[in-house]
Amino acid sequence: MSNRGLERFPRLFEAFTVGSHVLKNRLVALAHGTGMVHDGLVTDEDIAYWSELAASDVGLMIQGGITVHAGATLRHRNRIEGYSAAAIAGLCRRCAVAKAHGAVVLGQLTHIGRESTGGEQDQSAVAPSPVRSPRDLFAPHELDQMEIADLVAGFAQTAANLQQAGYDGTEVHGAHGYLVAQFLSPATNRRTDEYGGDAERRLRFLREIIEAFRGRCGRSFLLSLRLSADEETADGLTLEDSVAIARAMAAEGAVDLLNVTLGVRGTYVKDASTPKGIAARAAKRLRETSGMPVIVGQRITRPELAEQLLADGCADLIGLARALIADRDWIRKARAGDATAIRPCLGVNQDCRCTAAHVERRI
Ligand SMILES: Cc1cc2nc3c(=O)[nH]c(=O)nc-3n(C[C@H](O)[C@H](O)[C@H](O)COP(=O)(O)O)c2cc1C
Numbered sequence: 001m002s003n004r005g006l007e008r009f010p011r012l013f014e015a016f017t018v019g020s021h022v023l024k025n026r027l028v029a030l031a032h033g034t035g036m037v038h039d040g041l042v043t044d045e046d047i048a049y050w051s052e053l054a055a056s057d058v059g060l061m062i063q064g065g066i067t068v069h070a071g072a073t074l075r076h077r078n079r080i081e082g083y084s085a086a087a088i089a090g091l092c093r094r095c096a097v098a099k100a101h102g103a104v105v106l107g108q109l110t111h112i113g114r115e116s117t118g119g120e121q122d123q124s125a126v127a128p129s130p131v132r133s134p135r136d137l138f139a140p141h142e143l144d145q146m147e148i149a150d151l152v153a154g155f156a157q158t159a160a161n162l163q164q165a166g167y168d169g170t171e172v173h174g175a176h177g178y179l180v181a182q183f184l185s186p187a188t189n190r191r192t193d194e195y196g197g198d199a200e201r202r203l204r205f206l207r208e209i210i211e212a213f214r215g216r217c218g219r220s221f222l223l224s225l226r227l228s229a230d231e232e233t234a235d236g237l238t239l240e241d242s243v244a245i246a247r248a249m250a251a252e253g254a255v256d257l258l259n260v261t262l263g264v265r266g267t268y269v270k271d272a273s274t275p276k277g278i279a280a281r282a283a284k285r286l287r288e289t290s291g292m293p294v295i296v297g298q299r300i301t302r303p304e305l306a307e308q309l310l311a312d313g314c315a316d317l318i319g320l321a322r323a324l325i326a327d328r329d330w331i332r333k334a335r336a337g338d339a340t341a342i343r344p345c346l347g348v349n350q351d352c353r354c355t356a357a358h359v360e361r362r363i
Contacts, residue, residue, distance in 0.1 A: 002336050002337060003335055003336070003337075004336060004337025004338075005303070005333075005334045005335040005336055005337040005338070005339065006335065007337075008303075008307075008334075008337055008339070009303050009304075009306070009307045009334055009335075009339075010307075011026065011307055011310040011311060012025060012026050012027065012303060012306055012307050012310065012318065012334065013025045013026070013335060014026060015059075016059065016293075016316060016317065018060075018104075018222060018256055018257055018293060019169070019220060019222050019256050020220055021104045021168055021222065023059035023060050023104055023317070024057075024059045024102055025057070025058075025059040025331070026059060026306075026310060026316065026317050026318055027057075027058050027059055027060075027306075027317070027318055027320060027331055028058060028059065028060040028061070028062065028295050028297075028317050028318065028319045028320065029053055029054075029056070029058040029060070029061040029062060029103075029319075029320065029321070029324055030062060030064075030259075030295075030297045030319040030320060030321040031062040031063065031064030031065075031108040031171060031173070031226070031321075032064045032065070032321055033064045033065025033078070033079055034046050034049045034050075034065070035065075035078045036049060036078075037065065037077075037078045037079060037080050038077065038078065039077050040067070040073065040077045040079070040080060040081030040084065040086075040087060041080070041081075041086065041087055041090050042080060042087075042090035042091065042093065042094050046090075046094065047090075047093050047094060047097055050063060050094050050097055050098050051097035051098070051100070051101075052328060053098075053324060053328070054097060054098040054099075054100070054101035054103045055101050055328070056324055056328045056329065056330065056331050056332070057101065057102075057331045057332060057335075058103050058320075058324070058331065059103065059104065059317075060103060060104050060105075060106070060295075060317065061098050061103040061104070061105050061106070062106045062107075062108055062171050062224065062259075063094060063095075063098070063105065063106070063107050063108065064108045064110070065079045065080060065108070065110065066079070066080045066082035066107050066108055066109060066110055066158060066162070067079045067080065067081050067082060067083065067110060067111065067158075068082060068083050068109050068110065068111050068151070068154040068155045068157075068158040069083055069111060069150070069151055069154035069155075069158075070083060070084075070154075071121075071123050071126065071151075072110075072111045072112065072116065072121065072126075072179075073121065073122075074116070074120050074121055075119070075120060075121060075122060076120075079110070082107065082109070082158040082161055082162065083154050083157050083158045083161070084161075085161065087161065088161050088164055088165050091107065091161065091162060091165035091167070092165040092166055094165075095107070095162075095165050095166045095167050096166060099166070104168045104169075104222070105167055105168050106167060106168060106169045106170055106171050106222060106224055107158075107162040107165075107167050107170050107171070108170065108171040108172075108173050108226070109155050109158050109159060109170050109171065109172050109173060110173045110178065111151065111154075111155075111173075111178065111179040111180070112178045112179060112265075113125065113126055113127045113128075113140065113178055113179030113182045114126070114127035114131070114132070114133045114136065114140035114179075114182060114188065115133055115135065115136075115177060115178055115265045117133055117135045117136035118135075118136060118137075124138075124140065124141040125138075125140040125141065126140055126141050126142075126143050126147070126179070127140035127141070127142065127143065127179070127182050127188060128142070128143060128182050128183045128188060128189040128190075128191050128195060128196060128205070129142055129188060129189055129190040129191055129196070130142045131187070131188050131190060133177075133265075135265060135266060142191075145193070145195075148195065148205065148208075149208075151179075152205070152208045152209050152212050153212065155172070155209045155212065155213060156209070156212035156213050156215065156216045156217075157216070158170075159213045159216060159217050159221070160216040160217060163216075163217050163221055168221070168222050169221050169222025169223055169224065169256070170213070170217075170221070170222070170223060170224070171223075171224035171225070171226055171257075171259060172206070172209060172210070172213075172223065172224070172225050172226065173226050174206060174225050174226055174227050175226040175227050175228040175259075175261050175268070176226075176228055176261065176263065176264055176265055176268045177228070177231060177233070177236075177263075177264030177265050178265070180205065180206055180209070181227075181228060181231070181237070181264075183195060183196075183202055183203075183204075183205035183206065184202050184203065184205075184206065184237060184241075184245060185202070185231060185235075185236050185237045186199075186202070186235055186236070186237075186241075187231065187233060187234065187235040187236040187237075189202050199241065199244060199245075203245065203248060206225075206245075207252075210223065210252075210254045210255065211254075214254055222256050222257070223254065223255050223256050223257070224255070224256060224257035224258070224259050224295070225249060225255045225257070225258055225259065226259040226261060227242055227245065227246070227258060227259070227260060227261070227286075228242075228261050228262055228263055228264065228268070229242040229260050229261070229262060229279065229282035229283070229285075229286055230242070230262050230263075230282060231262075231263065231264050232262060232263050232264070232267060233264055233267075236264065239282050239285060242282070242286060243285060243286060243289045243290070246258055246286045246289065246290035246292060247289060247290050249290065249292065250290040250291055250292050255292065256293070257292070257293050257294070257295060257317075258286060258287075258290065258292045258293070258294050258295070259294075259295040259297070259319065260279055260282055260283040260286055260294055260295065260296050260297075260315070261279060261297060261298060262278060262279050262282060262298060268298075269321075269322075269349060270298050270299050270347065271347045271348065271349050272346055272347035272348060273347075274298070274299050274347065275299070276299045276300065276301060276302075276305055277296075277298070277299060277300055277305050277309055277314075278298050278299055279296050279297065279298045280296060280309050280312070280314040280315075281314075283295075283296035283309075283314050283315045284312070284313060284314040284315070287313065287314070287315060287316070288313075293316045293317070294314075294315045294316055294317070295315060295316070295317040295318070295319045296309060296314055296315035296317075296318065296319060297318070297319025297320065297321065298319075299347060300318055300319070300320060300323065301323050301344040301345050301347075302339065302342065302344060303330075303334035303339050303342070304339065306318040322345040322347070322352050323344070323345045325345070325352045326343050326344060326345040326346075326352075327342050327343040327344070327345075329342075330342050
């Protein structure tokens with residue numbers, strides 16, 4: 001295939017160094033689960049999915065849907081139970097098929113906290129405070145400090161399992177109104193102990209996770225932090241709150257990448273009514289104020305826009321989820337200078353969300 005697109009999209013196909021890794025281009029497969037996971041373990045179908053996605057030629061792949069604690073295990077068990085030693089062999093295969101295509105590979109560490117709604121789990125949903133999700137009938141159980149310490153250990157154990165499985169690093173899911181974000185956000189954290197009360201104390205849970213992670217995995221294992229720069233919800237995190245969080249992370253030097261998104265559960269997979277590149281402004285502000293390398297995603301459907309966002313300094317890396325589901329050859333077509341042949345994501349959230357409903361029933 002020709003490389004005519006390199007002239008048209010020079011920035012997209014430039015290498016980028018993060019930690020000790022060189023990404024072959026600026027394109028990132030954003031985290032998503034496949035649902036093709038049974039009993040908390042990967043299956044052959046799941047492996048085939050990631051292999052095909054990696055063949056699309058992304059520089060960085062973030063593999064989603066990895067649960068960090070037994071207490072967050074879902075009834076249908078279609079997310080990888082990454083905290084368990086039993087998951088390591090499958091994770092090894094999942095990672096290897098992506099690396100075979102030259103991608104740098106991260107696994108996303110997820111605990112959805114109070115968003116485990118409608119009886120998805122056998123245990124009660126947990127959260128920093130008993131503030132009911134608008135998507136659920138019941139308030140979550142308020143975590144005590146021993147339970148918090150156990151969760152921190154779960155994040156670190158899961159990261160260590162991913163490291164053992166050959167991953168290049170992890171992403172802490174601190175976005176979308178899930179557990180880490182529930183601690184960061186004034187809308188969901190009403191605690192008065194060391195874990196709440198002001199912005200600094202709301203950061204404590206995340207800091208403890210990062211410290212435990214670095215203690216188990218060392219400095220060279222990559223760490224990306226996914227943040228909802230604006231939760232777009234009453235009393236939720238605003239862009240200025242997120243600037244403060246990103247600055248604190250930059251000052252502490254423990255995070256390698258900031259992955260910027262907007263919204264909470266129910267609003268973060270932006271549909272066709274959302275302007276393209278909706279998170280660009282927030283990403284640019286976080287990049288400029290923190291100096292950290294930034295990934296931006298959400299409704300980036302075409303290479304022309306992706307190239308422009310890099311040219312405008314909005315981000316260092318471009319995140320794609322549905323664009324690559326809609327057309328696995330997106331990157332190859334862009335590189336070949338055949339961008340008009342790309343089948344763009346329409347933002348209808350039908351097939352990808354339903355395929356994925358076998359996937360993740362309510363994201
Ligand atoms: C089926 C599906 C599953 C997803 N699962 C996750 C996930 O596990 N973790 C996460 O951070 N985001 C998840 N997302 C959100 C994507 O990472 C991405 O932020 C979102 O789809 C917007 O990007 P896009 O417009 O390129 O699709 C998921 C999205 C889809 C469509």
